[in-house]
Amino acid sequence: MDYSNKKICGPMVRCSTLAFRLLALEYGADLVYSEEIIDYKMINAKRNYNELFKTIDFTVDGTEKPLFQTSEKEKGKVIFQIGTNNADRALKACKLVENDVAGIDVNMGCPKEFSVQGGMGAALLKKPDQVKEILTTLVNGLSIPVTCKIRCLHTLEETLELCKLIESCGVKAIAVHGRFQEERSRMPNHDDFIREITKTVQIPIIANGGSNDIKNDEDIEKFRVNCNASSVMVARAAMWNSSIFRKEGTLPLDDVIKRFLQISIEVDNYFFSTKYAVQQMLHEELSSVRGAAVLGSLAGEEIYQIFGMLDQYNDLQQRKEDFFRFSALKRKTEEAENDEHKKVKENEKLIVRHAKYSKKDFREGVYTPKSILNAYTIQNKLPKPIYRTEEKLPEKVYKSTLEYNDFFYTTPYWEPNKKHTEQAAAMVCLESLGISYKHEDQKKKN
Ligand SMILES: Cc1cc2nc3c(=O)[nH]c(=O)nc-3n(C[C@H](O)[C@H](O)[C@H](O)COP(=O)(O)O)c2cc1C
Numbered sequence: 001m002d003y004s005n006k007k008i009c010g011p012m013v014r015c016s017t018l019a020f021r022l023l024a025l026e027y028g029a030d031l032v033y034s035e036e037i038i039d040y041k042m043i044n045a046k047r048n049y050n051e052l053f054k055t056i057d058f059t060v061d062g063t064e065k066p067l068f069q070t071s072e073k074e075k076g077k078v079i080f081q082i083g084t085n086n087a088d089r090a091l092k093a094c095k096l097v098e099n100d101v102a103g104i105d106v107n108m109g110c111p112k113e114f115s116v117q118g119g120m121g122a123a124l125l126k127k128p129d130q131v132k133e134i135l136t137t138l139v140n141g142l143s144i145p146v147t148c149k150i151r152c153l154h155t156l157e158e159t160l161e162l163c164k165l166i167e168s169c170g171v172k173a174i175a176v177h178g179r180f181q182e183e184r185s186r187m188p189n190h191d192d193f194i195r196e197i198t199k200t201v202q203i204p205i206i207a208n209g210g211s212n213d214i215k216n217d218e219d220i221e222k223f224r225v226n227c228n229a230s231s232v233m234v235a236r237a238a239m240w241n242s243s244i245f246r247k248e249g250t251l252p253l254d255d256v257i258k259r260f261l262q263i264s265i266e267v268d269n270y271f272f273s274t275k276y277a278v279q280q281m282l283h284e285e286l287s288s289v290r291g292a293a294v295l296g297s298l299a300g301e302e303i304y305q306i307f308g309m310l311d312q313y314n315d316l317q318q319r320k321e322d323f324f325r326f327s328a329l330k331r332k333t334e335e336a337e338n339d340e341h342k343k344v345k346e347n348e349k350l351i352v353r354h355a356k357y358s359k360k361d362f363r364e365g366v367y368t369p370k371s372i373l374n375a376y377t378i379q380n381k382l383p384k385p386i387y388r389t390e391e392k393l394p395e396k397v398y399k400s401t402l403e404y405n406d407f408f409y410t411t412p413y414w415e416p417n418k419k420h421t422e423q424a425a426a427m428v429c430l431e432s433l434g435i436s437y438k439h440e441d442q443k444k445k446n
Helices: 018-026 087-097 113-117 121-126 128-141 156-168 191-200 217-227 236-240 253-266 271-281 289-296 300-306 310-338 340-347 369-379 418-433 439-445
Strands: 007-009 031-033 045-050 055-060 068-071 078-083 103-108 146-151 174-177 205-208 231-234 350-352 386-392 397-404 407-410
Touching: 007 018, 018 031, 018 068, 018 253, 018 271, 078 087, 087 103, 087 128, 103 121, 103 128, 113 121, 121 128, 121 146, 128 146, 128 156, 146 156, 156 174, 156 191, 174 191, 191 205, 191 217, 205 217, 217 231, 231 236, 236 271, 253 271, 253 310, 271 289, 271 300, 289 300, 300 310, 310 386, 310 397, 350 418, 369 418, 386 418, 397 418, 407 418
Parallel strands: 007 031, 007 231, 031 078, 078 103, 103 146, 146 174, 174 205, 205 231, 350 407
Antiparallel strands: 045 055, 055 068, 386 397, 397 407
């Protein structure tokens, strides 16, 4: 992989998800960085291929949002950024994604308290031994290129020393954000430091920090020339309007937001990530009616409605439901084939019926199927109902089986709502025992 002559979309926590990176690539970015992912979180992630959205998801058990998600569409162009203070742990985390990404970048510039106090990000700028250990471990242990992203130190001499040390570790490029650790992004960027670095090291230097003056593709090139750099990394300006990478010119913001929302549907972007990115794109009009509506939105359909894309959003929900139903059927068939004998035995005590719990059917009363069954249990001094709920990944759907008085009750469905599957299992049980639970019957009874 060559890091020269590249327009790069920089790493941004909460923003640089797969959907956002695909948007930047579509508009002409050559490489895209993931948001920083901390090594100790990543080492617990499991890799899954999501058949519905054709994405590769790295998710930690018990969490909903993948820590990192990628797809064939960004193959060869995505750089995974790691946050670390430990060489072995960093290597372990990077090994997990080694075959799915084009390169690894070590974040050595993050000034946030969380990073610095944990000895990560900008804390590393003053720890040459640790920098050396982390970078050489990654360079020697991985088959893909390793780079790092730094900020400038207070003197040019110190900064040049650091860059020489980094180069000696075998990294393929250095991204330099031309600000000191304590400098905020509205302050001027030290383009002069970047220029001097390019004269001191041989590997490509990626200039970063120019967003305040970048409004289009030409500005990206101006920044590159001014820094004498091989490549440019753009972060905030790309977040505000990703089409700045287009050679043909920047597009109106509404077109960009709608395209982003469409891609978010295609890769099932996590709602809060979609919301965050749209908020950033609308940063100049957050006090408008539309901006306030985005800020206040609590679910995907609200944002899609604001941008007139509710039909597309509903299509997505339908696709998901169809897929879950199809997967459940497929799994059931496979289970039946693999485990025919066991199933026959279990089936003698397993009661499967169609039942779907819907909150609105019980809205006016306090009597849910589970509470009715509990009351019946207490009245008749029976053993407590036991609910066992299975989870199926990556679809994140659930099926509950109720063990009650030596029998098992369940439905044929896998559903996205865990609590509803328990209620549905209780409905199957109540129906099998001939106990009425429907709201109308309860009203008559009372
Ligand atoms: C919302 C946000 C999140 C960021 N997250 C990261 C990150 O995860 N890793 C990193 O190295 N830098 C991160 N940065 C810093 C940017 O990558 C970049 O270095 C900085 O914004 C300067 O570049 P710019 O002028 O093009 O914005 C973040 C910046 C912003 C605004």
